[in-house]
Amino acid sequence: MTDAADEHRITVTVNGEPHAVEVEPRLLLVHLLREGLRLTGTHIGCDTTNCGACTVLYDGTPVKSCTMLAVQADGHEITTVEGLGSLSELDPVQEGFTIEHGLQCGFCTPGMMLTAKALITNNPNPSEEDVRWGLSGNLCRCTGYQNIVKAVLWAAAKQHGHVAETNGQGTTVSGRT
Amino acid sequence: MYPPRLRYVAPKSLDEAFAVMAEYGDDAKVLAGGQSLVPMLKLRFASPAVLVDINGLSDLAYHRAESDGSLRIGALCRHVDLERSALLPGRYPTMAAAAPQVADPIVRNRGTVVGSLCHADPQGDWASVLLALNGQVVVAGKDGRRTISVADFVVGPFQNSLAAGEIAVEASVPAAKGTPYGSYLKLERRVGDFATVGVAVAIETSGLQISRAGIALTGVGPNTIQAIEAEQALIGQALEPDVIARAAGLAAGAARPRSDHRGSAEYKRHVVETFVRRALSSYRLAVPA
Numbered sequence: 279m280t281d282a283a284d285e286h287r288i289t290v291t292v293n294g295e296p297h298a299v300e301v302e303p304r305l306l307l308v309h310l311l312r313e314g315l316r317l318t319g320t321h322i323g324c325d326t327t328n329c330g331a332c333t334v335l336y337d338g339t340p341v342k343s344c345t346m347l348a349v350q351a352d353g354h355e356i357t358t359v360e361g362l363g364s365l366s367e368l369d370p371v372q373e374g375f376t377i378e379h380g381l382q383c384g385f386c387t388p389g390m391m392l393t394a395k396a397l398i399t400n401n402p403n404p405s406e407e408d409v410r411w412g413l414s415g416n417l418c419r420c421t422g423y424q425n426i427v428k429a430v431l432w433a434a435a436k437q438h439g440h441v442a443e444t445n446g447q448g449t450t451v452s453g454r455t
Numbered sequence: 456m457y458p459p460r461l462r463y464v465a466p467k468s469l470d471e472a473f474a475v476m477a478e479y480g481d482d483a484k485v486l487a488g489g490q491s492l493v494p495m496l497k498l499r500f501a502s503p504a505v506l507v508d509i510n511g512l513s514d515l516a517y518h519r520a521e522s523d524g525s526l527r528i529g530a531l532c533r534h535v536d537l538e539r540s541a542l543l544p545g546r547y548p549t550m551a552a553a554a555p556q557v558a559d560p561i562v563r564n565r566g567t568v569v570g571s572l573c574h575a576d577p578q579g580d581w582a583s584v585l586l587a588l589n590g591q592v593v594v595a596g597k598d599g600r601r602t603i604s605v606a607d608f609v610v611g612p613f614q615n616s617l618a619a620g621e622i623a624v625e626a627s628v629p630a631a632k633g634t635p636y637g638s639y640l641k642l643e644r645r646v647g648d649f650a651t652v653g654v655a656v657a658i659e660t661s662g663l664q665i666s667r668a669g670i671a672l673t674g675v676g677p678n679t680i681q682a683i684e685a686e687q688a689l690i691g692q693a694l695e696p697d698v699i700a701r702a703a704g705l706a707a708g709a710a711r712p713r714s715d716h717r718g719s720a721e722y723k724r725h726v727v728e729t730f731v732r733r734a735l736s737s738y739r740l741a742v743p744a
């Protein structure tokens with residue numbers, strides 16, 4: 279009936295690739311990702327569920343991976359920042375962060391980008407207010423929120439094919455419909 | 456930080472969950488959204504022998520309005536489900552007002568309403584909201600189900616009245632008999648934080664008279680506080696400035712705030728009074744034809 283064995287064999291799909299791993303129930307998802315699978319793009323900022331640096335997508339929904347057990351990922355799909363795009367083909371969110379200078383030290387950036395990805399997928403044409411509200415669970419210690427918001431608006435425009443223009447120095451976006 | 460060593464079970468049905476709960480008794484803990492429990496495990500505030508993860512019980516992922524007008528919220532209804540619900544605005548205004556103010560968007564993606572009631576944090580928002588609405592909790596175990604009022608369920612700081620082996624399966628809000636008005640006003644230091652002060656107001660009117668009143672307070676005492684005298688001062692009255700002022704004063708009197716890093720006791724009490732007055736003054740009653 280129940281499987282109360284101490285180790286659990288789970289299958290989790292990370293960035294499209296299935297992994298079969300043995301995990302102790304107390305292993306946190308963030309540790310499976312960083313230490314087990316060596317995907318160190320997911321950061322640990324606070325370890326107290328406050329900062330959102332560890333945000334990954336769990337079946338497309340942003341979750342704090344420091345606040346979920348790895349066993350809970352059994353049979354689910356996880357997307358980390360490594361799965362967002364590739365060096366040759368950046369995701370619109372990554373492009374937006376580059377063009378609008380959406381990062382300073384970069385520590386919060388993976389979590390910001392994954393939250394942003396889900397946000398613009400669910401809301402193709404967000405207002406600035408929508409973006410600020412939607413990102414309110416992700417803290418930036420460098421407090422570069424202004425450019426992060428611009429980056430996400432840029433990415434929304436790009437992802438959904440609204441006209442996006444920059445002035446060549448990467449500061450403006452216009453033509454949101 | 457790692458949680459302590461523990462076992463983990465993900466039952467496929469409620470019956471299976473009840474069996475594990477019965478087997479482990481007080482050593483079992485239900486894992487719902489995990490947004491309070493996992494941090495507590497890391498801090499060793501909880502160290503159960505087994506976690507019973509109910510996230511696979513998709514039958515519990517619902518909220519719906521019954522034909523009699525009551526609202527039912529399953530144990531896997533997450534904060535975000537209510538934040539996005541088209542069902543709440545208008546019919547359940549206090550619930551609609553509270554949903555987007557609980558925690559932050561990522562926590563809302565996982566945390567559940569019922570889990571929040573079980574957690575019984577005096578700074579939790581849903582306990583006050585459900586208390587103001589005269590809500591109930593359905594709890595179940597291998598020997599059957601019982602229904603408990605939220606007032607009797609959320610008994611103390613971080614204490615609920617579940618017996619060993621029981622799982623809370625649903626919260627519910629009774630149907631309004633009159634026209635419902637309501638608000639949840641929350642003061643927080645920054646967006647996403649727990650309340651410095653939270654005030655849930657839920658009234659029903661019949662014509663211009665208040666026929667039912669619920670007022671409950673978050674974060675201003677060792678427990679979630681129901682401001683009973685303030686509620687009583689509203690019954691049978693119209694929403695006139697002197698009535699509102701009296702209720703607001705009584706609510707502030709019911710608060711038991713402590714000075715801490717979020718503010719002084721005096722300040723918090725003042726905010727309670729202001730919030731009750733602000734909420735009650737904001738309703739534009741539909742005048743009967």
Ligand SMILES: Cc1cc2nc3c(=O)[nH]c(=O)nc-3n(C[C@H](O)[C@H](O)[C@H](O)COP(=O)(O)OP(=O)(O)OC[C@H]3O[C@@H](n4cnc5c(N)ncnc54)[C@H](O)[C@@H]3O)c2cc1C
Binds near residue numbers: 484492649
């Ligand atoms: C950064 C942060 C900010 C937050 N801010 C707020 C806030 O502003 N307002 C607020 O109200 N909350 C806040 N919370 C708490 C959040 O709302 C939690 O989601 C909620 O308190 C618990 O719900 P859960 O589903 O996550 O429960 P869990 O964490 O899974 O469980 C909490 C407790 O309840 C028990 N339990 C849960 N479900 C059941 C059940 N069905 N039957 C029996 N027992 C059960 C568990 O065993 C555990 O003891 C915050 C949390 C974080 C991390």
Ligand code: FES
Binds near residue numbers: 321331345
């Ligand atoms: S590291 Fe997970 S929320 Fe900060």
Ligand code: FES
Binds near residue numbers: 380386420
């Ligand atoms: S860029 Fe440094 S924390 Fe956000």
